[in-house]
Amino acid sequence: MRILLFASLLAAALTGRCMAAETLYDQLGGHDGLSRIVDRALTLYFTDPRLHADFDNINRDWLQPRFYAFFCKTTGGPCVYKGRAMAPSHKGLHIDQARFNAVVEDLQTAMDESRIPFRTQNRLLALLAPMERAIVTR
Amino acid sequence: MRRAVLALLAALVWAGGGRAWAQANLAGSGRLLATSGITDVEGTGGGGLVPWALITGYGTNDQIGANLHATVAGEPDFLLTSLGAGIGLYDRIEFSYAHEWFDTGRAGARLGLGQGYQFHLDVAGAKVRLFGNAVYDQDTLLPEVSAGAEFKAADRHAVLDAIGAKSPDGVDFYAAATKLFLSESLLVDATLRFTKANQFGLLGFGGDRNDSYRPEFEASAALLLSRRLAIGAEVRTKPDNLGFAREGPAFDAFVAYFLDKHVSATLAFLALGPIARQGDQNGVYFSLQSGF
16 A cells, blocks of 8 residues: 555656656757757858868758758657658768767857757757767768 | 989978878867867876776877877875877877876985985877777767777886885786766766786886786766866776885866867866875876867
């Protein structure tokens, strides 16, 4: 009986915590916040001399909604990403670790400008970091 | 005339090489800020006291990196200075060299060696990354793992012999596992070292109490506060081979600041334990590092 009571209390505590927990999407500012970060990051990508070769041939108007949807879905937001997976979408681009990291650095700069706390930034980067294996092919 | 042609040829080759260098971006510092770690007192890429699995410098898997360090540790009775350089090749192999000066100050007079008597140690290091990537592998608990060796040679052979050290030269072997828990902004390292070194090798290798390789445990933990700033602590157990003077584990607590990918500075409280019967040595460590 006491165990049952304890279990139900624990369950209540856990569900309560789950309901209260914000997603990373929320912590990045929801739709508006994430849109601002993505917009700024893409501006940095399209002007970063380290990334010229990669972004010169991409239509930004085509890329931006896909980029946003990918980040929204990755961070637990209410979005559907219909684009291609990371490996096929970067295939043949010969992306090296330095350019992968340049993308990370520009994203950090965009998040800094949106005053996203460092620890929150790292939670996003932790989700993106393993994609190095799919994106970097050199 | 022939000499002028040769000089011109050499200049062309040098310029061509320079351009190829820039095109390949071989020294492009492609890794993320602070993921180079720093360089320990023995010249190996790591924390300040403990070698890490990370390859020194900011070179990615198709770049090279390098690092120079100047480190001073001021303890109550001793002053330890270390200068050295390390190179990281393709985020796979690291070679390093450090020279250490161990100034005994007034303790030298008390020990009958003479005031300011100095011991010296040369350390040549080699490390190879075996598997894993501490930064990218965020979807697994698997750490970055490297194995390495430090070839050490001390001077003052007569003194080392007199205090019971069995050899002025020795080799340390270690395996290091380093993991960045990025979602927690936390880096941890665990290192296992097989060594006979007395006080890092400054007082020789092996002794009257023990002359065999012993496993020693070393660990670091660092909390990243920003892209540029980290605080942390380290521990390193050491052999206790000499009957002449007991030796204990070393600890430090540090703050490291990365100005950019070329300059970093580390300030630490460093407790080296008792050295040469002079009691516990608790002091300050400062290291300035520069590289790419």
